Amino acid sequence: MSTAPLGLPVVHVVDDEAPVREALAWLLRTRRLLAEPHASAEAFEAMLDASGDAILGAPGCVLLDMRMPGGMSGLQLFERLVERRVLPVLPVIFLTGHGDVPTAVAAIQRGAFDFVEKPFSDNALVDRIERALAASRAALEARRERKLLQRRLAELTEREREVMQLVVDGRPNKLIADALAISVRTVEVHRARVFEKMGVKSAVELANVLRHIG
DSSP states (O other), X not given: OOOOOOOOOEEEEEOSOHHHHHHHHHHHHHTTOXXXXXXXXXXXXXXXXXXXXXXXXXOEEEEEESOOTTSOOHHHHHHHHHHHTOTTTSOEEEEEOGGGHHHHHHHHHTTOOXXXXXXXXXXXXXXXXXXXXXXXXXXXHHHHHHHHHHHHHHTSOHHHHHHHHHHHTXXXXXXXXXXXXXXXXXXXXXXXXXXXXXXXXXXXXXXXXHHHHO
8 A cells, every 4th residue: 555645635616706705705714724716617627637647646626616606616516527537536516696505405416526615714725625635635535545556556577367256256276176177286386376466365355455456
């Protein structure tokens, strides 16, 4: 598993009202959280396009106003983020009015992290943001571990992959040897190499790793 430190978390504030963006940025600064304001959904998506995968290399979340008249709505931006598969690395918290609550609940079912109804308590909002950032860190770590395991899997030889699959299927060494027309000793060698390369100590652990990779 990778142990490299993650970057500083960033809260992306997407709201078309400057006073709201400024107030939220000030609130986050008082809680020692970095805030990145965006005046529209389009501006945020342009930043996402420009940054490529860089924005997904550090913990973060999006504080997103659900209604932004005159352009792309928060809900439309959320749907585009779902399509871009940036969730759950970049969790979305909606800022909603009372009439938007049913829509916000439906968005949570689509993968949004949470919603905060206006007017909101500063403490309640920051608490949700901190939980979203913790979820982002966990998602980043899981993604990094999955990539590491995928690299390890790619390093296996074709024969090692054949042995691995039969090991995961629960076959003993003798039956694996018969199936592949090789000696039991050769199976033992390949099995040991598979375990070493994949960083596991048992067939059960190996099966769990392969499920994690998907």
